[in-house]
Amino acid sequence: APRDAAAQAAPTRNETLLLVQEYGPNSLDMQGIGSSQPVNGVALNCYDRLVRFKRKPFDDVTTSFDIKALEPELAESWQEASDGTSVTFKIRADARFHSGRSVTARDVKWSLDRAVSIGGFATTQMAAGSLEKAEQFVAVDDKTFRVDFLRRDKLTMPNLAVTIPFVFDSEKAIANSGGDVWAKDYLKNNICGGGAFKVEAWRPGTETIYSRFDDWKSGPLPKLRRIIARDIPSPSTRRALIERGDADISYGLPPKDFKDLVDAGRLKVSAVPVPNAIWYVALNAALPPFNNVKLRQAVAWAMPYEHILQGSLFGRGVPMWGGPSTPAELKWPVPFPYSTNIERARALMAESGVAPFSTTLLYDAGSGTIGEPMAVLIKEALAPLGITIELNKIPGANFRGELNKKTAPMVINRFGGWLDWPDYFFFWNYHGNNSIFNIPSYQNPAMDRLIDAARFAPDEASYDTNVRGFLELGMHDVPFVPIVQPYHDVAMQRTIGGYQFWPCREPDFRYLTKG
Amino acid sequence: MSAATPAAAASQSVLDVTDFSVEFRTRAGIVRALDRVAFSVGRGETMALVGESGSGKSVTAYALLGLLDAAGRITGGSARLEGTELTSASPAALSAIRGKRAAMIFQNPRAALNPIRNVGKQIGDVLRRHAGLGARAAAAEAIEMLRAVGIPDPARRAGAYPFELSGGMCQRVMIAIAVATRPALLIADEPTTGLDVTTQAVVMDIMGRLAAETGMATILITHDLALAAERSGRIAVMHAGHIVEDAPTKTLLLYPRHPYTRRLLAATPTAAGNLADLRSIPGNLPDLRRDDLPPCRFAARCDRRLPACEAPMQWRELEPHHRVACWNPA
Amino acid sequence: MSDTALGHARHVVTENPVTGFALALFILFVLAAIFGPSLVPYDPLASDTANALQAPSGQHWFGTDQIGRDIFSRVVVATRLDLGIAAASVALVFAFGGFAGLVSGFFGGWVDQVIGRVSDTIMAFPLFVLAMAIVAALGNTVPNIVLATGIINFPLYVRVARAETVQRREAGFVDAARIAGHRDMGVLLGQVAPNIMPIMVVQMSLTMGYAILNAAGLSFIGLGVRAPTPEWGIMVAEGASFIVSGEWWVALFPGAMLMTAVFCFNLLGDGLRDIVDPRRRT
Amino acid sequence: MRGLLLRLAGSLPALVAVIIVTFVLTRVLPGDTATYFAGPTASAESIAQIRAELGLDRPLPEQFWSYVQALVHGDLGMSLTTGQPVLTDILARLPASAELTLCGLLIGMAIAIPLGIIAAVRQGSLADHACRVIVTAGVSLPVFFTGLLLVYVFYFLLGWSPAPLGRLDAFASPPPAVTGFYLIDAALIGDWETWRGAAAQLILPAVTLGLFALAPIARITRASMLAVLGAEFIRTARASGLSSRTLILTYALRNALLPVVTTLGMVFSFLLGANVLVEKVFAWPGIGSYAVEALIASDGAPVQGFVLTMAILYILLNLAIDLVNRALDPRARHT
Amino acid sequence: MSGQIGNQPTPPEAEGPLLLDIAEVSKRFPVGKTGWLSGKSHSLVHAVDDVSLTLARGETLGLVGESGCGKSTLVRLLARLTDPTSGSIRFGTRELSAIPAKDFARDPDRARIQIVFQDAGESINPRFTAADAIADPLRQLQGLTGDTLRQKVEEAATLCGLPLELLARFPHQLSGGQRARVGIARAIGPRPDLLVLDEPTAALDVSVQVTILQLLVSLRESLGISYVFVSHDLNVVRLLCDRVVVMYLGRIVEVGPARAVFDAPLHPYTRGLVAAVPRLDGVRADALRLVGDPKSPIDPDPNACRFHGRCPIGTDRCGVEMPELRRFAGGRQAACHYAEEAPA
Ligand SMILES: Nc1ncnc2c1ncn2[C@@H]1O[C@H](COP(=O)(O)OP(=O)(O)OP(=O)(O)O)[C@@H](O)[C@H]1O
Ligand SMILES: Nc1ncnc2c1ncn2[C@@H]1O[C@H](COP(=O)(O)OP(=O)(O)OP(=O)(O)O)[C@@H](O)[C@H]1O
Ligand SMILES: [Mg+2]
Ligand SMILES: [Mg+2]
């Protein structure tokens, strides 16, 4: 009954943002199991973390972040121990939860304990930064909190700034937990924290309405007082809404639409190449015929890169082909040395000794307007090599199951890692521990050694050597054929300002302005 | 060409039909369904219209009341109902006449009643339309009508639906609808076909009684000569769209003059006869779509055919009130 | 009066120009299905990203799609598959549903009860969702789409066939056949079935259109025929996202084709109904 | 009354069959729910953990048994897509679908029944053929396409229609829920601004559905009108000189309505299932789009809940049709 | 026209003079749907109730009665199209009532009992030509094919006066009389001993009716068939039948030689019936009128005369005692307590 609230000075239209998105959060608890991507936005806006990434200008529309630099959020300062085994945070004295209670180190501990113990994605993500056990977290006193390191891991600190380790009002959560240690049910349906926004109404599948928490202290008070996020499944409708000016901001449109919007120039479009992300074709390196390196290289030479970038992504991406034979920069993603050259592909094909064959190319039905044309173009481009491809579009729910079988010969997929380090990507995708994202089931002890060495490299130099090593190896072995680094596109009215891009890619209402 | 004036005295007659012709346009050609039909019915008189199936009895009735479907139209002649010319009347005028001054009842009474409207209301509808009664008065009058046609417990039956009534009762309801406005003319198109003979007798009694009481002229259409014999004062025999003979019932039965009438009588089983004595009529009705229909449409089936039969048909009044359309009557 | 069914059909067609028109369309579709692939100007699968999303022109009559395929060629070539899916699913449900309805109406009793329950159960499902579930569960292959479309039409056929059979179960000619020494199955298949055939044909014509629409709906949800096979539904579904951006032709032409086909089947069904309607026989 | 109860009881087997079939269908859906919801970086353990939590690791009969037990207690399970109990979701969304479908049906009826009558009264005329072509055109396009086209023309190009944002403009708030039908609820409290807003949102999707409903309704109206107009009792009524108004409305139409009502029921249940696609286009928070999303996500509970709801609705609908038929047709009251 | 045809009816001599002997036959139909859950319904239509009659070889038996009195049901029973609820049906020396109607279709005696139906048009499959229709029983029952079949078909058609050129036509292309002939030709094709005719001329014009009746007579003479002839038209029954059975609400109320029954009916219903038949010689002012409608055939009172309430001479006794079918002089029977009081 927001009707009652009308009595107070209601937010004006200029203080209200209308966001249209494909689908909204399925939970209000990003740590909970099975939370969907938009829940990150809830975590971002309704909860605070100890720290956040430092913002840095990207272009005149967007501010981005510096993954290597942090700034205070709940913590007003922090200090790494001289022996490098722990870090101690000082919590803002004036920080309050929505309930009005002051934030304590116990709340932080409870929250981080929860993140590492609750299981599912949250725990996995925490582990990526060597945050694995509750014992690591110590509430020293009311306002002092310490994290003990398990090992030296350059990802530990950045990982405290992603959307997972956010801080709950633990007393309120426990009081409402109904006996459950982690108050899963309660937190799923209720915001119980101290972020810049509260959830005023949440109608799953329909809309989520946020309103500003006026007592927020962890940053400058947001300009927007109310955000209405509507779920509009049809991308055409979303485009129509934003183009006609009825919606303020939208993302997740097909690339074609962003291209048009950019060309038309009446709206602002924030376009950030998604860090650590690529569209690629994975070739199953464990099973014939793609266990043949020459064949994989042949495929990489036959890929219709430019056609895909234009026909499938409408130019909304950074080419990942045509690079030098050794990486020009030690970053990820970097362009691979391949490009479309059917002669070389034929020659390699002949060299490989693989006879013409038929195979299947999997792609996610959810990837919609991108995956399908890409698949069609690939099918067409590989036909001259004698590779006959059957396209198999897999509904979203089934896709990961298929990947998990590790039997798919060719897969189109997009992967993006939150933490923008090459070894982070390679660890998930190329490592022989065979995570689900090692879709090609690529096994190469040399690769594993290089990745492991880079992850825990003691110094810059050894890090660089190892990174160069695995990049070159990846380029040679091509279990993944990178196609493009996609843009994260967000369209907004000209009146909207302060768009902030974070690793989780959800919009941050705290910085947005209108009018 | 010209038909003689009908036998009945014009002053008394309710309906005068002369030279009445009807055609149907069909895909297969023009059906000349009625050709210069002429007859008249007097007040209180019951005239039977008999003939084989397809001879045009129903078409006569429908055409008179303007109920022909879109394919049919009156191509000539006149039909005067108490002085009103029906052939040139507008649809609205006809609709005002129908049910008020001329009414009609049909065979298969159950199907002829609205299955989802109770019979009281169906009678009332006519009264409201033609007698200008209000809903309540019409309902009361409807009950009276039901009583008049001999339906027991009429007040209760007024609320009954056709499916709750027997065929005989439905036919009585039909009669009630027809006579509710005391029309001058009632056309009954095979009103008892499909009813049991016992029921038929009762229904015909009621019709006869009402006609006598109200002085209504009745045209009884039937293919049952015996029924016509019992229930009418005069019989007109139709064949292929022509009226071939028209005479008082007794005369017609005893002294049929037209060969067709004689044939018809010879084919009708009687209580006393013998199967071997019965004779069927040779041949069939001519195809009315032919362009070259002979002047006498019975000629092809007739054993008394003369070369003269090629001449246009003329009415012959052989004796008073007994007309026949034949060049060689028996 | 016409002497043959054909002659009768002819005068119904001439009397009813809309049916005649539908018939002509139908013949066109059948021709397109048969000869389409050999007549079209372009390979329906060949992409040409340089010429993507071209508006209709002399070169590409219906324009090109997202990856530059010729929409005209695709639309024409798709005829065979679409009509094939529709015809196959209709034939399937005609065989099973028609027979079930026949048996159910003829024998009554527990057979009727069982078949009635089965079709009740199907009817109680939201049909489109049932089709989706079937295709999702069994995989989005053409046979499964055919099967799903067939299953959701099952109750309809049972209902029609049953009603027609019940009407004829007591007919004189059924008794006559019994007297002539036919047993139940003989009467059912030899006497009743041919008599309900005309009305079933009408039904088939009407459901053909529905089957095409259903396949299109499945495509929209992403459960249709696999890419890159040209199919109207998929093309419309894909093209739908280009309407707002102004590339109307991508969806419009397949949509128009789909519409014309469904339209044609529906009109034909109506016309056929008039042809077989005994009241309209002279 | 006894008859009605018997009818209700008679539909039980179908209901049970529906429950079993949906259960089996959702279990044979190829997707692995647990993997899907464990998220991209999930480890094998966390997937197993989710699987256990969802009970997906138990044998099928056991799963079915607990499903049925929960059902008996009115528990339809949890939706993973929205994270809410299915029952809550469905109750929240059903009115949206029902309101939309009903309005679609009303629009369809308002156009189709008069068209059907005209076509029947003027059988074979130009009007007849025109009606036929118009209504057939309505049913010849996939609804999602019609919907998009309408959005494009009436919202995007012309701007006549409000933004297709769902049931209400983003800045309006829904009326207090009584029936869940915004039009009714708004009217109840006399909030005509909200009423207008809701109506404006409703028009395009309802028209989309209505177009689709046109053909079956008009077709059956025409056919049954024709049959009735050819009936003997109409001839009687004409012979009684009743006015053509009484003739067509009181005599013919009321009789012709009987099969129309039956068809309306079918069309309604059909639309309720088919508006899945319309809901998607118009961001309508109904149960159709809900079920589709769930189906795509292999999320069994909402699909089961949805199908069950629809089955129950279908049964109730048939009951309602029966009642209407009884009211219209005295013959039906006696069987 | 019959001379050219070899006519071998197959009545085995040993079977005695009675062709058909049915005793205490009843047929009841449940009313109301026996729904899936509603259990058995308990209301029964007593369509035929305790009917006994015999038919001699070569005899023609007329069956008359009000609409709905069970005539069709009775003839369907004795033609073994439906199974009796109880009673015996003896055909020649064979008891047929125990053979389910379903199996009787393949019984050797199937060919010996044939029916001509009321609506000839409806009883011919609209998809069959006249030739198909006539051939059907011959093919099924006697396994004829090819030329023999064609020959037999033409033979039957000729017997019934059906021009051979009409054989290729469909029923809707034939006139009513021609259809009736097809129906008869089909029935006599297999050379039955018993031909049941259920109102074969009801839909025909008098003139056509005459030819059909005369055809029946000639067939009876040439083929030696026995007829059971159902009709509404008493005049026709009188012309064609040797004996007549009058039914009322499922029960026989009077049996006797046709002329005797119609000239001096014993049962009040028969009297009313005869009186109501229109005659060419004009109305009788004093004619007996049966007013009212028959009672419902559903669960009738087993102890009351079915005619009670409508009967002009009924007494209280008729309400409590069902009259038996009693024998009277001249081979007549009537089921009325007061049959003796019939006016002479
Ligand atoms: N709507 C029509 N279209 C074409 N011809 C018609 C139409 N109505 C009647 N006829 C023709 O008019 C002729 C007379 O038909 P009508 O119905 O008057 O015969 P009838 O004497 O009433 O016969 P029955 O005793 O069978 O009722 C027939 O030849 C019939 O075919
Ligand atoms: N299959 C059936 N189911 C239920 N009742 C039936 C059935 N067949 C006949 N009856 C009923 O049995 C009674 C006798 O019907 P039957 O058809 O034998 O009468 P009939 O004397 O032949 O009448 P008509 O002269 O109208 O042909 C009627 O009340 C009828 O409703
Ligand atoms: Mg007539
Ligand atoms: Mg009968």
Ligand code: NI
């Ligand atoms: Ni014809």
